[in-house]
Amino acid sequence: MTRIWLNHWFSTSYNIINLIKDDRDFYIIGSNENSNSVIKTVCDEWYTEPKLNEKDYIEFCLDFCKSHYVDVFIPRRSMVAISKEKKKFEAIGVKVMVEDYEMMNILNNKNLAYQYFDEKRIGRVPHHETVTTVEQFEKAYNKLLNHYDQICFKFVNDEGGKSYRLIDNSIKGYTSLFKKQSSRMTYESVIEALAERKEFSPIMVMPYLPDDEVSVDCLQTNQGIVMIPRIKSTSRIEFVRYDQEIMTTCVDVYSKIDLQHPCNIQFKYLNGIPYFLEVNTRMSGGVQLSCAVSGVNIPNLAVNKLIGRDKKWKNNFEEKHVSHIEIPVIL
Template sequence: MTRVWFNRTFSNVRTLFELIRRADTAADFTLICTHPEPSFPGFTLAHEYALEPAELSDAEYLDFCLDFCRTHRIDALWPGKTAHLLAEQRDRFAANGVRVLAVAAPEVLDRLHDKAQFALAARHCHIPPPETIAFRTAAEFEAAYERLSFSHATLCIKPAQGVNGAGFRVIQPGNAGLDALARDELYTISLACLRQRLAVTPSAQTWLLMEYLDGTEYSVDAVGDGQRVRALVQRAKTTGRGYGQRLVARADLTQAVNELTAQFGLTGLFNIQFRAGRHGLRLLEINPRFAGGIGYSGAAGINLPYLALHGMIHGFASATQTAPQHAPEMTVLEVAHYLRHEDAV
């Protein structure tokens, strides 16, 4: 039996555990979960769980992880918090008999987390990133704005490093004031306001000016073996007030994910985001982790978390598979969980 530790991560790891346990009929894996919050939802479906200490430095957290692996007889670590640090120190874990199941090498994780570097590295992909220029100062922004506004009617900005859309804003050439709030335009910034802020205080971090994409967003959950895709689920996200997600099987998305898997050596479970714009589909980012919507893959009949874990531990079958396993096209309105969990009094 292989003891696999999931350190601090997102609450939807509960779905990951549910899918792995559903497929693990031979009881091959023991799933251990840690988190600083006692009410963390992931604890409900882990075989074992424990509390992590909070507010540790990176060095202190690394020591905690190494000690936890020794005291809890861990065979493999599926990293969440400080995934880059843990991947970077994989030799120290290996010396203790622990495999770090990182999606990519540390230097690749650096590139994926820096959206400016990633846009440059992936610009020759079958589906390229949106046209992007990095800036920090007012002068750099003005030069970038003049260049991109010639080709694109609407532009947007976001930080080069960030998650969950933090800092993303669509640039409005005019100043809509309170009218924008009345229209729920929460993710906008006026051009005048942006210029004023840059003139007063240049940014301490790198920002990206990009063509704005207002079409359908596609979220692709995939399992790679470091060279090619083994299985994937393509989700077209519902826009407006609709419910659920539409599962599709687009050849162009499959080709792009295959290219990116080979280029960046992606192994295990990861997520890639695309979005349509005026000039066609564009590549947004690679998330070297499971996505929030991973439960949709289980509803589609492809158990990506189990395929990833089994492949990383026991090896991906070499064989004759020439095309990745696809989920069929369908619409999934809701992913439900029926397990009831009660803490003992």
């Protein structure tokens, strides 16, 4: 029986685990800082993780793998740091589902990634400016505003778009009462917040691309590349659609970047043109939606590939809407 450990994943990994367990000889060990994480309900073993600095956390992971006889480690927390120490895990017989450190370090830093994409001529990357001071931010904002209607920004080192903000100067006064503002800020509010630091962590300033966002769930296999492009939505309804330019760009990504594990390649449309945004070096939170429409079980394929099993797959290439519902789970 293959013992698989997933550390500190987001709640939708509940679905990823169920897809992995399509093979009955897979035994799932889960852990999280939150002792009541919903994913514990689909794990065969469950543990609460300690709060540690990154260096100590790597030692914790190595010890955990030894003491729990882990065969396959699928990390989310501290992925880049774990990739740097991957050989230490391999030395104790653990296969780690993470890319090599050199590429992880590039792809998980938005500035380095865009430099790499430009250098390799991968896709159509949006105009962007990287800044670390208020003065630089003001200059970049005004420069981009000469060419685009709205501007957005996020920190270069970010996960899940937590720092993403759209600059929206209309969210003042009475009209602001009718708008969700969690990811919107006025220009004045942004400058006021940034001014608290003489110099801040690098921020990428970009044009706001208002049209559809496409999330492509991918995996390289001996049979070929799994590529399932899913149009995301703020509603619960998404749509799998095979745009030829997006598919061609994904193939180009794989021809220039050695990606052996599941990843998520993101695009955003502007005036009908898809712009290449980023490569997330892990399974997406919505990978189960792509799997449901296409008939391809990406998480299960990925684990089998990692342990040396060449499992066959077939994409039905159907273009369909897909949704999901919340169900109660007793913890």
